[in-house]
Amino acid sequence: MSEKGLTTISLKKINRSKVYQYIYKAKASAKLKIVQDLQMGLSTVSQNLNLLEEEGLIERNDYFESTGGRKAHAIRIVPDFKxxxxxxxxxxxxxxxxxxxxxxxxxxxxxxxxxxxxxxxxxxxxxxxxxxxxxxxxxxxxxxxxxxxxxxxxxxxxxxxxxxxxxxxxxxxxxxxxxxxxxxxxxxxxxxxxASLELWNHPELDSAVVFLLNRNLGGAVIANHQIHQGSSMHSGTIEHMCINPDGPLCYCGNRGCLETYCSANSLEQAAGLPIKEFFPLLREGASPQVMQIWEDYLNHLAFAMKNLNLIIDAPIIISGYLAPYFTEEDIAKLAERINSSTPFTVDPTQILVGTHGQYxxxxxxxxxxxxxxxxxx
Ligand SMILES: [Zn+2]
CATH class of the missing domain: 3.30.420.40 (ATPase, nucleotide binding domain)
Incomplete structure (x- = not known):
């Protein structure tokens, strides 16, 4: 194939991609808006829209509310095309x-x-x-x-x-x-x-520390808008941070890892109750013992958050199984405890809570x- 032929093909592919990406980001758009924003010719945009529609990648089903004149088709990607x-x-x-x-x-x-x-x-x-x-x-x-x-x-x-x-x-x-x-x-x-899901849900974040509060604890570091993997893939394994050298034995063979204080398993063990029963009882506020267990849990979590915030000065994301159980009051308590012993305060708005729980x-x-x-x- 001639060089010119190749260039035409790649240019076509680039335009098709640009139009698709634009609609994807806009969620819904109209033809003339695409022409304007991409500064592409009307015929090029029309051609690409036809192509994408034929392939099943986009759809034009309904109309934008019109302020007079011809109604404009609302163009969207087909979200379950793949x-x-x-x-x-x-x-x-x-x-x-x-x-x-x-x-x-x-x-x-x-x-x-x-x-x-x-x-x-x-x-x-x-x-x-x-x-x-x-x-x-x-x-x-x-x-x-x-x-x-x-x-x-x-x-x-x-x-x-x-x-x-x-x-x-x-x-x-x-x-x-x-x-x-x-x-x-x-x-x-x-x-x-x-962490990929949290980053997806917070595209504005450049950096963050993710606490995955699952049955077993996990964690991840987001830096430069990417998940930090590390030299041997274990960046962000906050579960094995030691918070008490004489603490309980962790599955890793060491003592006092954050896992033994802040995993959902450790919370269940401390309470002698499944998570599903623990939180309703806690929120009822009738059992001082249950409330104390939760206070201890928050203290340990705040301790780890404080230390990690000194290394990664960025928002903290609470994610995973226990995240949906956190209330605004819990977040305020965490911030208060972090801030009681650090020279650099963390605003409660910098503690974000994931919404997808165990999934x-x-x-x-x-x-x-x-x-x-x-x-x-
Ligand atoms: Zn461990």
Whole structure:
């Protein structure tokens, strides 16, 4: 092909991409607005809109409210033109979700299935995933891929779990899933997946520290608008920060890790109650013992937040299973305790709370394929 031919093709592709990205960001737009904002010719925009519509990527179903003259079509992307499946694997269950191109979770479910590093387990997961998809009646070709958030640190190429002490899944390989499913698969550390969702929901953030308050504690550092992985992929593992050298034994073999004070498991253990019963009882305010356990929990969390804020001067995000249980009053208490012993105060508005609870890692993992797709159009 001649150089000129190639240039024309890439120019066409760039224009198509520009128009699609513009509509994606605008959520709804009109043809003349696109022409104006992209400073593209009317015929080029029309041509690209036709092309994108024929491919099924965009739709023009309804109209903007008109202030006179001809009504303008509202142009939108088709949010479920492609979808991504997010999986969150835990010791006793796995979460599954379908996410659209805007990162919305279209459906979510929890499947009880104890983890084992066996073929039977992976077979079962694969068949549950296929069932879930067919029950939701999505065509197989809409699915970009299956992205799996697992407890445990992965290798830099995301192929293998290199540290999986909680679940005993060291050595878990992405091929354990991809060899049993007709879609591409991706493996991620669940703390990083959760951070991906928080970053997606707060695109304005340059940096942040994420506290993943799941059954086991996790964490992540966001810097320069990216999740910091680290030299050996363990950046942000705040769960093993020591807050008391004589404290309880952690699964990592050391004593007094934040895990042993601030994970949902440790809270349940301290209370002798499941989380679902603990919080209603706490909010009733009738049990001084339950209230004291929560005060201690907040003290330990504030202690860790204070120290981390000295290293990463950025907003703090509370994410995961326990996040939806936090009240404004809890946040105010955290800020007050952080600020009582630091030279640099943290404003309560700098403590953000995630909204997707236990599904955060699964939804965050699914964004891997969504981001890839949006960039590829
Ligand atoms: Zn530990």
């Amino acid at each position: 979808i991504s499946i997010g999986i969150g694997i835990l010791k006793k269950m796995f979460h599954i979700t379908i996410v659209d191109l805007y990162g919305n979770a279209l459906c979510m479910d929890t499947i009880p299935l104890p983890y084992e590093n066996t073929d039977a387990y992976y077979e079962q997961v694969a068949s549950e995933i296929k069932n879930f998809i067919s029950n939701q009646q999505y065509d197989a070709d809409k699915i970009l891929g299956i992205s799996i958030a697992t407890q445990g640190i992965t290798s830099p190429d995301h192929s293998t779990v290199t540290y999986g002490t909680i679940m005993g899944n060291t050595g878990m390989n992405v091929a354990d899933f991809s060899s049993r499913l007709p879609w591409p698969c991706h493996l991620e550390h669940d703390s990083k997946s959760a 955060t890692p699964a939804i965050g993992a699914a964004l891997y394929y969504i981001e890839q797709f949006i960039q590829s159009v």
